[in-house]
Amino acid sequence: xxxxxxxxxxxxxxxxxxxxxxxGGRDSMCLLSWLLELSERYGFTVAAAHFNHGLxxxxxxxxxxxxxxxxxQRAIPCHMGQGDTASAAAEHGWSMxxxxxxxxxxxxxxxxxxxxxxxxxxxxHMGDNAETVLLNLTRGTGLRGLSGIAPVRGIYIRPLLETSxxxxxGYLSARGVPYVDDETNDAAVYTRNRLRHEVLPLLAxxxxxxxxxICQTAALLREEDxxxxxxxxxxxxxxxxxxxxxxxxxxxxxxxxxxxxxRVVRQMMDLLEISKKDVTARHIRDCLRLTAESGxxxxxxxxxGVIARNEGEIFCITAPRRGRCIKTVLxxxxxxxxxxxRIECRxxxxxxxxxxxxxxxxxxxxxxxxxxxAWRGDGRLTLPGSEGSRSLKRLxxxxxxxxxxxxxxxxxxxxxxxxxxxxxxxxxxxxGTDAAxxxxxxxxxx
Numbered sequence: 035x036x037x038x039x040x041x042x043x044x045x046x047x048x049x050x051x052x053x054x055x056x057x058g059g060r061d062s063m064c065l066l067s068w069l070l071e072l073s074e075r076y077g078f079t080v081a082a083a084h085f086n087h088g089l090x091x092x093x094x095x096x097x098x099x100x101x102x103x104x105x106x107q108r109a110i111p112c113h114m115g116q117g118d119t120a121s122a123a124a125e126h127g128w129s130m131x132x133x134x135x136x137x138x139x140x141x142x143x144x145x146x147x148x149x150x151x152x153x154x155x156x157x158x159h160m161g162d163n164a165e166t167v168l169l170n171l172t173r174g175t176g177l178r179g180l181s182g183i184a185p186v187r188g189i190y191i192r193p194l195l196e197t198s199x200x201x202x203x204g205y206l207s208a209r210g211v212p213y214v215d216d217e218t219n220d221a222a223v224y225t226r227n228r229l230r231h232e233v234l235p236l237l238a239x240x241x242x243x244x245x246x247x248i249c250q251t252a253a254l255l256r257e258e259d260x261x262x263x264x265x266x267x268x269x270x271x272x273x274x275x276x277x278x279x280x281x282x283x284x285x286x287x288x289x290x291x292x293x294x295x296x297r298v299v300r301q302m303m304d305l306l307e308i309s310k311k312d313v314t315a316r317h318i319r320d321c322l323r324l325t326a327e328s329g330x331x332x333x334x335x336x337x338x339g340v341i342a343r344n345e346g347e348i349f350c351i352t353a354p355r356r357g358r359c360i361k362t363v364l365x366x367x368x369x370x371x372x373x374x375x376r377i378e379c380r381x382x383x384x385x386x387x388x389x390x391x392x393x394x395x396x397x398x399x400x401x402x403x404x405x406x407x408a409w410r411g412d413g414r415l416t417l418p419g420s421e422g423s424r425s426l427k428r429l430x431x432x433x434x435x436x437x438x439x440x441x442x443x444x445x446x447x448x449x450x451x452x453x454x455x456x457x458x459x460x461x462x463x464x465x466g467t468d469a470a471x472x473x474x475x476x477x478x479x480x
Contacts, residue, residue, distance in 0.1 A: 036196055037072075045191040046076050050152035053113075055142055056082040056105075058097040061157035063104075063213040064202045065194055069155060070108070081111040081149060085141045087119040087134045097214050104212070113149070115141040131226070132311075140478075144378075146189065147389070147476075158183050159194040159202060164248040165229045176296070176315050177259040182252035198245065266290075266297035273302055275436075279352045280305050284325045287349055295322055299351070303340075306353035307479070312338045325349040358408035359444045364475070365403070372406055374442045375456075375477050382472040391477045393446070393454050396469040404453065404473075406444045413445070413452035415461045429458045444477065 040046055054069055056062045069080050084101045086094045098114060105112035123133035142154050163182045170179030185195050194202065206213065237244045269290055274281045280302035287295060296318045303313055313336055321342045324334050333343030341352045359373035370377050386394055395404070409430075414423040424432075430440045435457055446454040454460040456477055466472040 036201075039185060039196045040072075040193050043186045043191070045153070045186060045193055046072060046078060047152050048077050051079050051081055051149055052153045052155055053081050053083050053142065053146050053149060053151035054155045055138075055157065056084050056101050056112075057157075058084070058101045058214040059157075060206055060213040061159055061194065061202055063211050064205050065155060065157040066110075067209060067211045068193070068205070070110070078152075081113065081151070083113045083115070083142055083145045083154075085138045086114070086116040087137065088117055089119050089130070089134070100212075100214050111149075113145045115145065117141065152189065154190050156190060156192055157194055158192045160196055160198050160245055160249050161230070161234075163195055163252060164234065164245040165226055167248050167252050168229050168233065169226060174315065177255050177262070179315075180252060181256035181259050182249065184256070196249070262293060262297060263301075266294045266301060269294055269298065273298070273305065275305050279350050281345070281348050281350045284344065284347050284349045288326050302351050306340075306351060308338070308340055308351075308353055312336075313340060321349075321351070353438075358441055359406055361405060361407045363403050363405055364446075366473075370406070371480060373408070373444065374479055375406075375444055376480050377406060377444070378476040378478070380474050382474045384468075384470045384472060386472050386474045388467060391456075393456060393460055393475045393477075394466040394469075395446075395454065395460055395464050395473040395475070396466040397471040397473040398469065399464045399466075400448070400473060402448060404446045404448055407447055409440060409443065409445045409455070410447075410452075415452060415455065415458065416463070417459045418462045418465050418467070420462075426452060426455060426458070429455070433457050446475075 046052065052069060052073070054062070054066045056066050066080070066082060073080050082101060082105050084098055086098050088094070090097075102112055102114065104110075117137035119130060119133045119137055122128065122137055123130050126133065126136075128136065145151070146154050167180055167182045170182075173179075183192060183195060185192050205211070234245065241247060272282055272286055282298065282302065287298060290298060296315070299318050299321050300310075317336050320334055320336075324332055324342055325344060328344060330344050330346045333341060336342060343350050343352070359375070362370050362372040364370060364377065364379050367380050369379070381397060382394075386392075388394055409426060411427075413426045415426060415429060416423040417429070426445070430443070435443065439457065443456045443458075445452050445456075452461070453464045460466070466474075
């Protein structure tokens with residue numbers, strides 16, 4: 035097994051918890067076993083996280099039990115999760131593969147938060163990377179798509195990304211590490227499986243090292259892509275963000291080098307939290323034609339309600355407004371959706387820590403179920419450590435929240451009294467940071 039990639043990207047910490055995503059298949063069992071070996075050298079600890087996508091019935095239950103038993107025999111903490119992939123796909127218009135990925139990563143993110151993990155390791159290897167590059171190429175892509183899978187993304191690490199399938203199988207055989215087979219890996223109905231079993235073997239007839247060559251090319255393109263992103267950020271520093279819109283001078287945009295114009299538009303969309311899955315490279319090209327060739331009041335409708343338009347000499351992108359929160363009574367434990375947010379509610383016995391996107395209330399101070407609602411235009415909070423109360427309007431402004439953010443931010447009320455606001459904090463009388471029993475609310479954008 036190779037450690038050059040780990041050292042090059044400083045993947046592994048000297049202390050703290052590394053959460054390993056484990057399906058029970060050969061790749062993830064190899065990763066989990068290897069991380070256990072490396073933990074003795076580096077000093078970190080390891081836990082496993084297994085997610086059942088709700089697609090394979092008894093076979094999935096078998097895999098979950100296999101992972102649970104293997105971890106129990108070695109005293110490895112094992113965190114289990116389950117989701118309804120088919121329902122998520124139908125609700126959001128995703129493919130089954132997209133839905134499975136979204137649910138899986140949401141589970142990993144939540145588990146990392148709950149356990150305090152400093153890294154999340156996934157078992158993507160060299161073959162996965164080559165497949166990703168080819169898949170993106172067949173769909174049409176730019177440098178970003180041809181760069182393949184990133185070795186590091188936030189707290190996510192891919193220690194096996196330069197390891198071949200043959201090396202993984204050799205490691206498992208040498209150490210006697212067991213694994214389970216997922217029969218869907220051979221199903222031709224999945225596009226990635228067709229690439230793996232049909233396209234790559236044909237390419238290997240032309241060049242037996244085709245997987246390695248594709249990955250080497252992807253690594254070079256990743257470096258060039260990162261450089262162009264930095265250059266675009268420097269040249270696009272005239273972008274203004276206000277009231278849910280990003281604006282830039284049309285002349286300034288059109289005078290940029292061709293290789294950078296699309297990146298600046300993409301960065302404008304990133305500022306508005308517009309997903310790359312919704313607005314693709316084709317839409318970016320349409321935006322560039324709009325600002326370069328169309329009239330001063332022309333506009334373009336993009337997916338998910340995004341609008342690109344010319345405002346005279348200004349090019350503007352407007353994000354869709356998901357709407358103000360609808361008055362919603364919050365349960366002691368459970369999940370609600372309102373406005374732009376999905377809110378997870380639970381009782382924590384003094385072990386939850388503050389973080390962005392979380393409100394911690396003292397459960398003992400709540401005389402009734404709080405209500406999440408849009409800001410009603412008035413009200414005051416006395417934040418912990420402050421000398422007196424301040425209006426919510428002032429607190430929103432002090433927090434740097436623009437009009438759109440204020441409209442979307444959930445405010446918690448007891449009766450007519452505001453007791454907390456996302457992005458601002460919790461009133462001193464209800465602050466649960468040091469409470470023995472906490473009412474914990476985690477907010478996620480829908």
